[in-house]
Amino acid sequence: MSSTPSSTSSAWASGGTTFAGVVMIVTGVFGIIEGIVAIANDQVYQHIGNYTFKFDLTTWGWIHLIVGILVVGAGAAILKGLEAGRIAGIALTSLYVILHFMWLPYQPLWSIIAIGIGVFVIWALCTDVPRTRTP
Template identity: 35%
Template sequence: MARTVTAWVGWVWFGAFALLTVGLFNIVAGLVAVFQDDKVLAWSGNGVVLFDVSAWGWVHLLLGIALTALGLALFTGAAWARYTACVFVVLNLVAQFVSLPVTPWWSLTVIALDVVVLWALTVHGADVERAVS
């Protein structure tokens, strides 16, 4: 049986590299925040939010480690890596939305990368399985 591999495989490899980038961004942001004992007040149209920067630093650090490992695992073409990466990317999207009032530009950049990664993994993931098997 002939296997058809399309050029869309490149999008999944791009998604893997973008996931590595997102993971490294989270590791850097997490480490910076972990070593700060600050609390941050963020104002929005509906009120004031108090963030414990150090606690959120741990969330970003752990997510960053998981996302980096999953980015590497995606290069194997394994289906489990794609499915797990999608779950962790959604968790990272939630974490970035929560961090939006504190670090808006950083969070928006990571959110944009997360959306591209999700698109690549969900739309073209099956092409990678055919390419590596």
């Protein structure tokens, strides 16, 4: 039995969706930790250069905390197989990628890695075919 390119792509996307749910939970927890650290101590992160998206670190902390909590929830919904979780995952991961682009001056290496992971998560969630439930 030979696999066709579409079934191989579907297998990657299906496995990628499970992986995306796990990655979303892990990165959401990291976002929560980043948020707590930025709220607790403004001196932890150093600002590198002059940048257009300049916010107070406490504001960034609250943004990371709230988005991190939402990303963890969407990741859990994806692992449960909920379609709403997949849609929320695409929307929140898109927001997560934009957020990390704006966070580049504070953590450049982690932001680039997070953007790459976010792009993979969006791809996996967009290309996976929803599973039909049988009674």
